[in-house]
Amino acid sequence: MKKYILKDYEEMSSKAADIVTSQIKNNPNSVLGLATGSTPEGMYKHLVQRHKDGEISFKDIVTFNLDEYYGLSSDHPQSYRYFMEDHLLYHVDIDPDNVHIPDGLTKDIPEMCKNYDQLIEEAGQIDLQILGIGINGHIGFNEPGEKFVKGTHLVDLTDDTLDANSRFFKSDEQVPARAITMGVGSILNAKSIILLASGKNKADAIKMAFEGPITPQVPASILQLHPDVTLIVDEEAGSKIKGEKNE
Ligand code: PGA
Numbered sequence: 001m002k003k004y005i006l007k008d009y010e011e012m013s014s015k016a017a018d019i020v021t022s023q024i025k026n027n028p029n030s031v032l033g034l035a036t037g038s039t040p041e042g043m044y045k046h047l048v049q050r051h052k053d054g055e056i057s058f059k060d061i062v063t064f065n066l067d068e069y070y071g072l073s074s075d076h077p078q079s080y081r082y083f084m085e086d087h088l089l090y091h092v093d094i095d096p097d098n099v100h101i102p103d104g105l106t107k108d109i110p111e112m113c114k115n116y117d118q119l120i121e122e123a124g125q126i127d128l129q130i131l132g133i134g135i136n137g138h139i140g141f142n143e144p145g146e147k148f149v150k151g152t153h154l155v156d157l158t159d160d161t162l163d164a165n166s167r168f169f170k171s172d173e174q175v176p177a178r179a180i181t182m183g184v185g186s187i188l189n190a191k192s193i194i195l196l197a198s199g200k201n202k203a204d205a206i207k208m209a210f211e212g213p214i215t216p217q218v219p220a221s222i223l224q225l226h227p228d229v230t231l232i233v234d235e236e237a238g239s240k241i242k243g244e245k246n247e
Contacts, residue, residue: 001210001223002230005238005245009198012234013042016130016196019230020047023128023192024056031062031120033129033187034088035140036080039196040130044087051092058094062123064116066131066140066187068102069176070109070154078168079104102152102180113152113180120186129190133197136160137205137218141181144217150185154178184222192228195220197237206233207240 006012020043023030034040050056065080074081081101089099100119106112120126131139136158142149143158155178157165162175169175187193197206209220210231216222223229231238235245 003238003241003243004230004232005241005243006232006234007245008234009042012196012198012232013040014046015232016040016043016194017046017050019194019232020128020130021050021056024058024061027127028057029060029062030127031064031123031125033126033131033182033190034063034065034084035130035132035196036065036067036083037132039132039198041087043130043196048088048091058092060098061094062098063094063100064120064123064126064182065101067179067181068104070104070178070180071176072104074101074104102182104180106180109154109180113154116152116182117186120182120189126186126190127192129187129193131187131193131195131220131223133195133202133205133209133220134161135164135201135205137209137220139184139187139195139220139223141179142184142187142219144219146216148185148216148219148222149183151183152180152186153183154180184219188222188226190226192230193223193226194230194232195223196232198234200236200239202233202237203240206231206237211241 068080072079141155166172166175208218214221
């Protein structure tokens with residue numbers, strides 16, 4: 001595993017954007033696995049800027065998002081599709097047909113999940129998967145549990161996650177209790193993975209995931225089995241793991 005422990009959120013964001021930029025330049029047809037949340041916002045800002053500066057094009061890029069709230073329509077301001085449009089998709093030259101985000105309003109969950117996995121497979125697997133991490137060690141919305149789940153599936157969100165997500169909603173009752181997430185199988189199938197984390201409240205999750213046992217109780221710990229993971233953390237999130245700070 002490569003590891004970057006960087007000064008702050010800004011350095012984390014620009015390092016992550018550098019890796020995505022190289023991926024796009026090396027392979028303009030790349031399949032990217034995208035994440036939502038506060039953590040990758042800075043990275044998307046850089047990518048939009050680099051697109052505006054003419055450095056990168058998304059014209060032939062294909063994307064698959066990790067997850068979506070169950071029950072929120074795509075135009076709900078807290079839906080992950082809305083987030084992606086707002087932070088990246090509307091600002092770059094991506095072909096809307098190449099954008100994939102689980103349908104939060106699907107009437108047939110098993111069918112939608114099966115199709116999602118099939119589309120990823122047909123796209124030739126994900127070249128670069130971007131991940132954040134929950135304070136409970138989740139990746140996507142793969143929550144701590146008794147076993148790792150391979151494919152896309154519906155999950156009941158844990159209290160930790162509901163609590164963390166509530167900051168974006170007017171009241172706790174409005175926080176969706178379920179979500180659709182890519183499984184750890186699809187994540188592990190990605191050719192390369194970057195995981196970003198920032199802030200003190202992520203330090204324990206980073207330590208458990210990368211220096212603890214591999215266990216479904218800490219879903220991110222399965223990344224220890226992947227041959228090409230790059231961890232990009234700021235000093236606070238990296239404060240409990242071994243390693244020198246990178247300049
Ligand atoms: P955050 O969420 O980036 O908003 O902290 C990350 C996650 O829960 O995976």
